[in-house]
Amino acid sequence: MEQTRQVLHKVETTPLLPTSSFSDHENKSHQTQKLSFTLHPRSSILSHENNCENYTSLTLARLARDSARVNSISLSVAKPHQFESPLTSGAGQGSGEYFARIGVGQPVKQTYFVIDTGSDITWLQCNPCADCYHQSDPIFDPSGSSTYKPLSCSSDRCAALQISACSQAGTCLYQVSYGDGSSTSGDFATETVTFGGGTRSVPDIALGCGHDNEGLFVGAAGLLGLGGGALSLPSQIKATSFSYCLVDRDSTSSSTLEFNSAQPADSILAPLLKNSAINTYYYVGLTGFNVGGNDVAIPVGTFEIGNDGRGGVIVDSGTAVTRLRTEAYNPLRDAFRQMTQDLPSASGFALFDTCYDLSSIKRVKVPTVSLRFAGGKTLDLRGNNFLIPVSDAGIYCFAFAPTGGQLSILGNIQQQGTRVSYNLATKSVGFSPNKC
Incomplete structure (x- = not known):
């Protein structure tokens, strides 16, 4: 897809192929303060997704995961002062779409984590397992790591958990529960985390070592918490910024998750x-x-965010x-719809109510959709950020959906192909197109 005029894009109508390709991330000189992970789309890691009966089935499965995640996030914000158990993002529904390859322990064991800007706690499955789901890599064994250290119940990091308990040995136990009843629980400990395929290690990272992991988790060893809370990975490593670029989710390409790297000069900034x-x-x-x-x-x-904490718009990597x-x-x-009346319409699909039958059209012009931010900045979306294939029969849908709640969520379809950078020092988020 390419922009043809100021307000028009062309969209390729080949639903089983990525609508665009992305170059490898630009090599940069090594900076000791910069940390980097490789990011992979879910489809390149979980081969069973490619075995879906057809693209329609795959899309329906994705949308079901997505709706479960949104319900979980919405509930956590709707009742911010009524937590009896932590209700974080929808990763428990298997909704993680992007995985980071991360090293844990010493000797280093490389494994996949779902990245999640909607969660704070980082955790992974650990032996011995009372209940563990299938993952792509061997399950982590803390007894084989020289850098694994259980946290005491009296530690500040144990106290920061929303749900914690003490073992008979006086060590910290954690539990995280998700919106569908899925959960992870086990020991809360510190470990060494290795970035960039072994080029840089950071010790003393608090994470959950999950011995009982129940529900619809799938594929990855666990979850990498990138939220804004005190126990998130950015907070623990005292990152001043982090960024990611999400490739097309049907792509086999990869990109990077970076900490403390410079914000691209062409970033469109929003508070x-x-x-x-x-x-x-x-x-x-x-x-x-x-x-248009x-x-x-x-x-x-x-x-706007209300005085009661409801409303507002969040940027989320997993929705x-x-x-x-x-x-x-x-x-x-x-x-x-007003500007696409010349396109052949199709019936609604799952949560989408605006769809088109483009099976007989090789290229189609659609009006540019742009996001406006406080301060007057505008981000023009590419065509495949808002008109996406949902079947193998040439059906495309407008990739926005209504919510009955007050919270709005900027999802990863609209972020794909754009480096999204969070400057935690200046309290701004930047969007830099074509920086994967």
Whole structure:
């Protein structure tokens, strides 16, 4: 897909192939303060996804995972002061779409983690297993690592857990529960984490060593918590920034997750906002949209965070489809429909209500969709960031969906092909297209 005029894109209508390819990440001189992981899309790691009956089945499975995640996030924000158990992101529903290859322990054991900006706790499956699911790599055995150290119940990091307990030996136990009843529990400990295939190690990282992991987890060894809380990986390594670039989820290409690297000079900046009710999520100052170069009229205050902590817009690496409050979604959808009346329509698909039958069209022009941020900056989305294939029969759908709640979520379909950089020092998030 390429931009043909200021307000138009061309979209290739070959649903079983990636709509664009991405070059390898640019080699940079080694900086001791910079840490980097390789990122892989879910489809390149989990071969069973490629064995789905067809692309329609694969899409439906993805959307089911996605909806479970959104429900979990929405519930955690809707009741920020009523936690009886931690209700984090939807990774428990198997909704992780991007995996990082990370080394744990000494000697180093390389394994895959789901990256999640909607969670704080990093954890992985550990032997001995009371209940463990299938993962791509051997399950980590802490008894074989010289750098594994259980945390005591009296430690500050144990106290920072939302749910913790003491073992008979006085060591810290953790539990994280997810929205569908999935959970992970075990020992809370510190370990050495190795970045970049072994080029840099960071000791004393607090993580969960899960001996009982139940529910619909799949593939990865565990979860890498990139949220804004005190126990997240960025907080523990005192990162001033981190960034990622998500390749097309049907691609076999990879990219990087980086800490303390310079923000691309061409980044379109938006403010990161604080929600005093919850510090895990990254709230962004989204104010509206343009379609075909024209402003979309939405009510003032639609995306504001309320005094009760509800509302606002979060940027999330694990949610696929952007969810918008109906007050914003309906006018955005209507504006897009108005400018695509010449395209053959198709029936709605799962959560999508605006779809097109492009099976007989080799290339199609669609209006540019842009995100508007506080401060006046605008991010133009590529065509495959908002019009995506959902079947192997040439059906494409508008990749936004309404939510009945007050929280809106900027999902990873809209982030693909863009380096998203979180500057934790200046409280801003940058979007730099074509930096994978």
